[in-house]
Amino acid sequence: MDETYEHHRTTIDGVRLHWVRAGSGTPVVLLHGWPQTWYAWRKVIPELARHHEVFAVDLPGLGESDPSPHGAGVRIAADLLDAWRAELGLGRVHVVGHDLGGPIGYGWAAAHPAQVRSFTLLAVPLHGFGLSELIARAGLWHFGFFSAPGLAEELAEGRERILLEHFYGHAMESGAIGPADVDTYLRGYARPGRLATGFAYYRNVPADTAAIADLARTPLPMPALAVGCGRAGGPAPLDSLRQAAPHTHGAVIEDSGHFLPEEQPGPLLKLLRPFLAEADAARPGSRPVPDEARPRP
Numbered sequence: 001m002d003e004t005y006e007h008h009r010t011t012i013d014g015v016r017l018h019w020v021r022a023g024s025g026t027p028v029v030l031l032h033g034w035p036q037t038w039y040a041w042r043k044v045i046p047e048l049a050r051h052h053e054v055f056a057v058d059l060p061g062l063g064e065s066d067p068s069p070h071g072a073g074v075r076i077a078a079d080l081l082d083a084w085r086a087e088l089g090l091g092r093v094h095v096v097g098h099d100l101g102g103p104i105g106y107g108w109a110a111a112h113p114a115q116v117r118s119f120t121l122l123a124v125p126l127h128g129f130g131l132s133e134l135i136a137r138a139g140l141w142h143f144g145f146f147s148a149p150g151l152a153e154e155l156a157e158g159r160e161r162i163l164l165e166h167f168y169g170h171a172m173e174s175g176a177i178g179p180a181d182v183d184t185y186l187r188g189y190a191r192p193g194r195l196a197t198g199f200a201y202y203r204n205v206p207a208d209t210a211a212i213a214d215l216a217r218t219p220l221p222m223p224a225l226a227v228g229c230g231r232a233g234g235p236a237p238l239d240s241l242r243q244a245a246p247h248t249h250g251a252v253i254e255d256s257g258h259f260l261p262e263e264q265p266g267p268l269l270k271l272l273r274p275f276l277a278e279a280d281a282a283r284p285g286s287r288p289v290p291d292e293a294r295p296r297p
Contacts (some may be wrong), residue, residue, distance in 0.1 A: 005045065005056075009064075012083045018064035019057040019084075023049025026117065026280050027090045029081070029264055030056040032064040033099020033123075034198050035164050036259075037063030037188045039181070040098065044272075047175035052094070052276065057081065059101065061197030063188040072200035074127070074208040075215075078107035082115060091115075094276055098122040098261055100201055102237070103212060105243070109222060110215035117222040118279035119274065121250075123232065123260045125240030127209040129216070142167075146202035153196050170231070181262075212244075220245035223279040227271055229263075230254030269274050 031039040038056035048054045060169040061067030070076050081104070085093055094117045096103025099144050102121045107118040108283055125131045134140070146152050156163045158210050164185060171177040187196055224245040226237040230252050238250040253272060256264040 010084055010087060012080055012087055013068075015060060015068050015080060016066045017057060017060065017080070017084055019055055020045075021053065021055050022046070023052055023054050025052040026094065026276075027051045027092075028054050028094040028096060028276065029085070030054065031081075031095065031097040031101025031105050032056070032062075033097075033101050034062070034201065035167055035189060036099070036185060038183050039063075039188075039189050040259070040261055041264075041278055044261050044269060047253075047265075047269050048147070048273070048276075051273070055090075055093075057084070058102065058188070061200070063193060064191070065201075067193065067197045071204065073204045073211070074103045074107040075111065075246060077104045078111055081108055082112045092117045094118045094120070094279065096120040096122065096272070099124055099258070103127055103208060106212065106220075107215060109220055109224075110212075110244070112220070113221050116222055118276065119220060119245075120226070120227070120275065121223040121237045121241050122227050122268070123229050123237060123258050125233070125236040126216075126244060127205060127212045127244045129206075129212070129240040130296045131209075134233055143202055143205065146199040147205070149203065156195055160186055160195065163195075164189060170257040171263050174257070174263055176259060176263040200226070210286060218242040220248075223275070223282060224248040225271065225275045226250035227260065227268065228252040229256040229258055229260050231256060232258035 007020050009016050010020050028048055030041045038058050041056045042117050045054050058065035061072055068076050068080055092115055095105040095108055102124045106126055109116040125134055141266050168177045201263055226241040226248050227250050228235045228237045235252050241248045253264050255269045260268055
């Protein structure tokens with residue numbers, strides 16, 4: 001399926017980033033989570049590309065993108081992505097982040113607000129703004145396991161499919177991530193160093209929590225949308241982002257697990273398309289809110 005997209009590689013500060021592009025219009029940058037790659041957006045890109053120039057980037061150190069020599073952190077990745085944006089001459093972009101891509105996208109919007117048209121957070125709360133509470137409430141054991149230096153790499157080497165299928169499990173039950181999709185993800189995560197970089201993002205949570213707390217001293221000035229998953233955290237993303245962007249609006253897609261862009265692309269697009277259109281129509285600094293994106297009682 002990925003043959004329908006343009007694949008590109010751009011080197012920024014010595015780091016080669018892999019990305020795909022489709023469509024035309026105001027630019028939308030899609031940031032995936034772990035354990036995924038740009039491919040997580042395959043069901044969303046075609047519809048968004050009808051009205052936007054869509055870019056789906058492999059996060060630094062994941063998929064086919066090189067890791068940053070400065071480490072795996074929210075602010076490091078955000079600054080690198082903004083430099084990539086400038087290199088491509090994109091101007092102001094919409095940023096949409098799922099899972100790990102969510103806090104990275106927030107870091108991008110908060111650190112470079114003049115370059116971001118809107119920010120959308122999917123499926124996760126931010127570090128320091130509800131993430132630790134969700135980890136405890138939902139029993140997200142992997143945060144602690146991945147934080148032990150070197151242990152997860154040793155145990156997962158040669159067993160990448162077992163590890164990844166554990167996390168895809170609920171989405172696989174719904175058919176949203178099938179065996180061929182797992183094969184595609186495995187090609188990315190079997191590359192040398194990719195699992196280690198993914199774990200490094202988890203090990204950087206304390207530093208990222210401090211970085212996000214510092215950025216959150218200034219509320220986001222651009223339109224903000226948060227979408228939660230009824231079967232994975234509920235309204236946690238909306239409750240979280242509102243603490244850093246008080247005028248955030250959003251909703252919960254009830255019949256979705258964590259892998260929202262793959263499990264429920266239709267309902268997600270129903271929220272995202274009017275939000276992006278309203279943000280394009282608004283003057284900088286305002287916060288348009290489409291009716292579809294308002295939380296329902």
